[in-house]
Amino acid sequence: xxxxxxxHDELRALLERLNLGAMAAVFADLALKAAKxxxxxxxxxxxxxxxxxxxxxxxxxxxxxxxSALPADKTFRTLKLGKLxxxxxxxxxxxxxxxxxxxxxxVVAVGRPGVGKSHCVAAVGYELILQGHPVxxxxxSNLVQRLLAAKRDLKLPQELAKxxxxxxxxxxxxxxxxxxxxxxxVLFTFLSERYETRSVMxxxxxxxxxxxxxxxxxMTTMAAIDRVVHHSVILDMxxxxxxxxxxxxxxxxxxxxxxxxxxQKPAEIVVIGGS
Numbered sequence: 544x545x546x547x548x549x550x551h552d553e554l555r556a557l558l559e560r561l562n563l564g565a566m567a568a569v570f571a572d573l574a575l576k577a578a579k580x581x582x583x584x585x586x587x588x589x590x591x592x593x594x595x596x597x598x599x600x601x602x603x604x605x606x607x608x609x610x611s612a613l614p615a616d617k618t619f620r621t622l623k624l625g626k627l628x629x630x631x632x633x634x635x636x637x638x639x640x641x642x643x644x645x646x647x648x649x650v651v652a653v654g655r656p657g658v659g660k661s662h663c664v665a666a667v668g669y670e671l672i673l674q675g676h677p678v679x680x681x682x683x684s685n686l687v688q689r690l691l692a693a694k695r696d697l698k699l700p701q702e703l704a705k706x707x708x709x710x711x712x713x714x715x716x717x718x719x720x721x722x723x724x725x726x727x728x729v730l731f732t733f734l735s736e737r738y739e740t741r742s743v744m745x746x747x748x749x750x751x752x753x754x755x756x757x758x759x760x761x762m763t764t765m766a767a768i769d770r771v772v773h774h775s776v777i778l779d780m781x782x783x784x785x786x787x788x789x790x791x792x793x794x795x796x797x798x799x800x801x802x803x804x805x806x807q808k809p810a811e812i813v814v815i816g817g818s
Contacts, residue, residue: 565598566591607672613680617665639670644710649771650744654780660746664713676710683717690729703736711742718749727758738770
Protein backbone atom coordinates (compact mmCIF):
# COMPACT_ATOMS: atom_id res chain seq x y z
CA UNK A 544 0.00 0.00 0.00
CA UNK A 545 2.85 2.37 0.91
CA UNK A 546 4.55 1.59 -2.39
CA UNK A 547 1.32 2.42 -4.24
CA UNK A 548 1.00 5.77 -2.41
CA UNK A 549 4.62 6.57 -3.19
CA UNK A 550 4.12 5.63 -6.83
CA HIS A 551 1.07 7.94 -6.97
CA ASP A 552 3.06 10.80 -5.44
CA GLU A 553 5.96 10.20 -7.83
CA LEU A 554 3.62 10.07 -10.83
CA ARG A 555 1.85 13.24 -9.76
CA ALA A 556 5.18 15.03 -9.35
CA LEU A 557 6.36 13.73 -12.73
CA LEU A 558 3.22 14.94 -14.50
CA GLU A 559 3.53 18.35 -12.86
CA ARG A 560 7.18 18.62 -13.95
CA LEU A 561 6.01 17.89 -17.48
CA ASN A 562 3.44 20.70 -17.15
CA LEU A 563 0.57 18.22 -17.28
CA GLY A 564 -1.29 19.71 -14.34
CA ALA A 565 -4.76 18.52 -15.34
CA MET A 566 -3.52 14.94 -15.66
CA ALA A 567 -1.81 15.23 -12.30
CA ALA A 568 -5.07 16.34 -10.69
CA VAL A 569 -7.29 13.54 -12.00
CA PHE A 570 -5.15 10.53 -12.89
CA ALA A 571 -5.79 8.71 -9.59
CA ASP A 572 -9.58 9.13 -9.71
CA LEU A 573 -9.69 8.13 -13.36
CA ALA A 574 -7.53 5.08 -12.61
CA LEU A 575 -10.05 3.90 -9.99
CA LYS A 576 -12.89 4.47 -12.44
CA ALA A 577 -11.02 2.58 -15.15
CA ALA A 578 -10.43 -0.37 -12.85
CA LYS A 579 -14.09 -0.52 -11.74
CA UNK A 580 -15.47 -0.23 -15.26
CA UNK A 581 -12.79 -2.39 -16.89
CA UNK A 582 -11.71 0.44 -19.19
CA UNK A 583 -8.76 -0.27 -21.46
CA UNK A 584 -5.38 1.44 -21.05
CA UNK A 585 -5.94 3.35 -24.28
CA UNK A 586 -9.34 4.64 -23.14
CA UNK A 587 -7.85 5.66 -19.78
CA UNK A 588 -5.05 7.60 -21.48
CA UNK A 589 -7.58 9.19 -23.83
CA UNK A 590 -9.63 10.47 -20.88
CA UNK A 591 -6.49 11.84 -19.24
CA UNK A 592 -5.51 13.59 -22.45
CA UNK A 593 -8.99 15.12 -22.80
CA UNK A 594 -8.78 16.59 -19.30
CA UNK A 595 -5.40 18.12 -20.06
CA UNK A 596 -6.60 19.56 -23.35
CA UNK A 597 -9.73 21.06 -21.77
CA UNK A 598 -7.75 22.76 -19.02
CA UNK A 599 -5.21 24.17 -21.50
CA UNK A 600 -8.00 25.45 -23.73
CA UNK A 601 -9.65 27.18 -20.78
CA UNK A 602 -6.38 28.78 -19.74
CA UNK A 603 -5.53 29.87 -23.27
CA UNK A 604 -8.99 31.39 -23.75
CA UNK A 605 -8.73 33.27 -20.45
CA UNK A 606 -5.25 34.55 -21.38
CA UNK A 607 -6.39 35.68 -24.84
CA UNK A 608 -9.45 37.41 -23.38
CA UNK A 609 -7.31 39.36 -20.92
CA UNK A 610 -4.93 40.44 -23.67
CA SER A 611 -7.74 41.37 -26.08
CA ALA A 612 -9.26 44.23 -24.03
CA LEU A 613 -12.64 43.33 -25.58
CA PRO A 614 -15.64 45.00 -23.90
CA ALA A 615 -17.12 42.46 -21.51
CA ASP A 616 -20.78 42.90 -22.45
CA LYS A 617 -20.58 42.89 -26.26
CA THR A 618 -21.03 39.21 -27.16
CA PHE A 619 -23.43 37.29 -29.38
CA ARG A 620 -25.42 36.43 -26.26
CA THR A 621 -26.33 40.10 -25.85
CA LEU A 622 -26.43 41.07 -29.55
CA LYS A 623 -29.93 41.53 -30.96
CA LEU A 624 -29.32 40.02 -34.38
CA GLY A 625 -33.03 40.01 -35.14
CA LYS A 626 -32.97 43.78 -35.55
CA LEU A 627 -30.58 43.47 -38.48
CA UNK A 628 -31.52 42.63 -42.06
CA UNK A 629 -31.30 38.97 -43.17
CA UNK A 630 -28.34 39.86 -45.40
CA UNK A 631 -26.42 41.40 -42.49
CA UNK A 632 -27.29 38.47 -40.25
CA UNK A 633 -25.89 36.07 -42.85
CA UNK A 634 -22.67 38.07 -43.18
CA UNK A 635 -22.14 38.13 -39.43
CA UNK A 636 -22.92 34.43 -39.04
CA UNK A 637 -20.27 33.65 -41.67
CA UNK A 638 -17.71 35.78 -39.87
CA UNK A 639 -18.19 33.68 -36.72
CA UNK A 640 -16.33 30.81 -38.37
CA UNK A 641 -13.12 32.86 -38.48
CA UNK A 642 -12.30 31.66 -41.99
CA UNK A 643 -11.71 35.26 -43.13
CA UNK A 644 -8.49 35.27 -41.09
CA UNK A 645 -6.94 32.69 -43.40
CA UNK A 646 -6.98 35.12 -46.32
CA UNK A 647 -6.20 38.21 -44.18
CA UNK A 648 -9.61 39.60 -45.13
CA UNK A 649 -10.66 42.83 -43.43
CA VAL A 650 -14.09 43.68 -42.05
CA VAL A 651 -15.53 47.21 -42.12
CA ALA A 652 -18.76 47.99 -40.26
CA VAL A 653 -20.20 51.29 -41.55
CA GLY A 654 -23.19 52.94 -39.93
CA ARG A 655 -24.56 55.83 -37.94
CA PRO A 656 -23.83 56.11 -34.21
CA GLY A 657 -25.74 53.69 -32.01
CA VAL A 658 -26.62 51.03 -34.60
CA GLY A 659 -24.49 48.27 -33.04
CA LYS A 660 -21.34 48.36 -35.18
CA SER A 661 -19.00 47.94 -32.22
CA HIS A 662 -21.18 45.22 -30.71
CA CYS A 663 -21.15 43.20 -33.93
CA VAL A 664 -17.38 43.21 -34.41
CA ALA A 665 -16.71 42.67 -30.70
CA ALA A 666 -19.00 39.62 -30.74
CA VAL A 667 -17.06 38.23 -33.70
CA GLY A 668 -13.85 38.95 -31.77
CA TYR A 669 -15.05 36.80 -28.88
CA GLU A 670 -15.77 33.92 -31.26
CA LEU A 671 -12.27 34.20 -32.73
CA ILE A 672 -10.75 33.97 -29.26
CA LEU A 673 -12.81 30.85 -28.46
CA GLN A 674 -11.19 29.36 -31.57
CA GLY A 675 -7.74 30.22 -30.24
CA HIS A 676 -6.97 33.32 -32.33
CA PRO A 677 -5.23 36.31 -30.66
CA VAL A 678 -7.42 39.42 -30.98
CA UNK A 679 -6.88 43.02 -29.90
CA UNK A 680 -9.67 45.57 -29.40
CA UNK A 681 -8.62 49.20 -29.32
CA UNK A 682 -10.16 52.61 -29.92
CA UNK A 683 -8.42 53.99 -33.01
CA SER A 684 -7.25 57.06 -31.08
CA ASN A 685 -5.48 54.85 -28.51
CA LEU A 686 -3.70 52.86 -31.20
CA VAL A 687 -2.58 56.02 -32.97
CA GLN A 688 -1.12 57.43 -29.75
CA ARG A 689 0.61 54.12 -29.06
CA LEU A 690 2.21 54.16 -32.51
CA LEU A 691 3.19 57.83 -32.19
CA ALA A 692 4.96 57.14 -28.90
CA ALA A 693 6.83 54.25 -30.50
CA LYS A 694 7.82 56.44 -33.44
CA ARG A 695 9.16 59.16 -31.15
CA ASP A 696 11.23 56.51 -29.36
CA LEU A 697 12.48 55.18 -32.72
CA LYS A 698 10.75 51.85 -31.98
CA LEU A 699 7.91 51.88 -34.51
CA PRO A 700 9.08 48.69 -36.31
CA GLN A 701 9.24 46.84 -32.99
CA GLU A 702 5.76 48.05 -32.03
CA LEU A 703 4.33 46.97 -35.37
CA ALA A 704 5.97 43.58 -34.88
CA LYS A 705 4.20 43.23 -31.51
CA UNK A 706 0.87 44.07 -33.14
CA UNK A 707 1.58 41.56 -35.90
CA UNK A 708 1.19 38.78 -33.32
CA UNK A 709 -2.55 39.46 -33.24
CA UNK A 710 -4.46 37.57 -35.94
CA UNK A 711 -7.10 40.31 -35.85
CA UNK A 712 -7.02 43.88 -34.58
CA UNK A 713 -10.32 45.70 -34.09
CA UNK A 714 -10.13 49.47 -34.62
CA UNK A 715 -13.18 51.03 -33.03
CA UNK A 716 -14.53 54.41 -34.18
CA UNK A 717 -11.97 55.27 -36.84
CA UNK A 718 -14.22 58.08 -38.05
CA UNK A 719 -14.27 59.99 -34.78
CA UNK A 720 -10.57 60.77 -34.76
CA UNK A 721 -9.31 63.82 -36.61
CA UNK A 722 -5.65 63.13 -37.36
CA UNK A 723 -2.80 65.55 -37.89
CA UNK A 724 -0.06 64.63 -40.35
CA UNK A 725 1.99 62.52 -37.92
CA UNK A 726 -1.09 60.65 -36.67
CA UNK A 727 -2.29 60.03 -40.21
CA UNK A 728 1.11 58.68 -41.23
CA VAL A 729 1.38 56.11 -38.42
CA LEU A 730 -2.19 54.95 -39.01
CA PHE A 731 -1.50 54.55 -42.71
CA THR A 732 1.73 52.69 -41.91
CA PHE A 733 -0.18 50.33 -39.62
CA LEU A 734 -2.80 49.56 -42.30
CA SER A 735 -0.08 49.04 -44.89
CA GLU A 736 1.79 46.61 -42.61
CA ARG A 737 -1.36 44.54 -42.07
CA TYR A 738 -2.28 44.53 -45.78
CA GLU A 739 -2.64 40.94 -47.07
CA THR A 740 -0.91 39.53 -43.97
CA ARG A 741 -3.29 40.07 -41.02
CA SER A 742 -6.93 41.03 -40.66
CA VAL A 743 -8.29 44.33 -39.38
CA MET A 744 -11.87 44.96 -38.29
CA UNK A 745 -12.94 48.60 -38.40
CA UNK A 746 -16.03 50.44 -37.21
CA UNK A 747 -16.81 53.84 -38.67
CA UNK A 748 -19.64 56.32 -39.06
CA UNK A 749 -18.04 57.67 -42.24
CA UNK A 750 -18.72 56.22 -45.68
CA UNK A 751 -15.57 55.78 -47.77
CA UNK A 752 -16.13 59.02 -49.68
CA UNK A 753 -15.73 60.83 -46.34
CA UNK A 754 -12.44 59.17 -45.32
CA UNK A 755 -10.58 62.26 -46.50
CA UNK A 756 -11.61 63.64 -43.09
CA UNK A 757 -9.27 61.04 -41.57
CA UNK A 758 -6.28 61.00 -43.91
CA UNK A 759 -6.54 64.57 -45.27
CA UNK A 760 -4.40 63.95 -48.36
CA UNK A 761 -6.48 62.61 -51.31
CA MET A 762 -3.74 60.22 -52.50
CA THR A 763 -3.19 58.84 -49.00
CA THR A 764 -6.94 58.48 -48.51
CA MET A 765 -7.26 56.51 -51.75
CA ALA A 766 -4.30 54.29 -50.87
CA ALA A 767 -5.66 53.61 -47.37
CA ILE A 768 -9.11 52.70 -48.69
CA ASP A 769 -7.52 50.44 -51.29
CA ARG A 770 -5.58 48.52 -48.64
CA VAL A 771 -8.62 48.16 -46.40
CA VAL A 772 -11.25 47.15 -48.98
CA HIS A 773 -9.17 45.11 -51.46
CA HIS A 774 -9.85 41.95 -49.45
CA SER A 775 -12.78 42.85 -47.25
CA VAL A 776 -16.29 42.19 -45.99
CA ILE A 777 -18.37 45.37 -45.74
CA LEU A 778 -21.14 45.40 -43.13
CA ASP A 779 -23.38 48.17 -44.45
CA MET A 780 -25.39 49.29 -41.42
CA UNK A 781 -26.33 52.76 -42.68
CA UNK A 782 -30.03 51.79 -42.83
CA UNK A 783 -30.10 50.20 -39.38
CA UNK A 784 -32.06 52.16 -36.80
CA UNK A 785 -30.04 53.41 -33.86
CA UNK A 786 -30.51 51.32 -30.73
CA UNK A 787 -29.76 54.30 -28.54
CA UNK A 788 -32.25 56.50 -30.40
CA UNK A 789 -34.91 53.78 -30.12
CA UNK A 790 -34.31 53.42 -26.38
CA UNK A 791 -34.36 57.21 -25.92
CA UNK A 792 -37.69 57.47 -27.79
CA UNK A 793 -39.14 54.63 -25.73
CA UNK A 794 -37.99 56.29 -22.50
CA UNK A 795 -39.42 59.64 -23.61
CA UNK A 796 -42.80 58.06 -24.39
CA UNK A 797 -42.88 56.40 -20.97
CA UNK A 798 -42.12 59.71 -19.31
CA UNK A 799 -44.89 61.40 -21.28
CA UNK A 800 -47.36 58.70 -20.24
CA UNK A 801 -46.38 59.07 -16.58
CA UNK A 802 -46.79 62.85 -16.83
CA UNK A 803 -50.24 62.46 -18.39
CA UNK A 804 -51.33 60.01 -15.69
CA UNK A 805 -50.08 62.32 -12.96
CA UNK A 806 -51.94 65.26 -14.54
CA GLN A 807 -55.20 63.29 -14.65
CA LYS A 808 -55.15 62.39 -10.96
CA PRO A 809 -57.73 64.33 -8.89
CA ALA A 810 -56.21 66.85 -6.52
CA GLU A 811 -56.08 65.73 -2.91
CA ILE A 812 -58.23 67.82 -0.55
CA VAL A 813 -56.52 68.50 2.73
CA VAL A 814 -58.87 69.49 5.59
CA ILE A 815 -57.27 71.60 8.27
CA GLY A 816 -58.85 71.51 11.68
CA GLY A 817 -62.28 70.03 12.27
CA SER A 818 -63.40 67.48 14.81
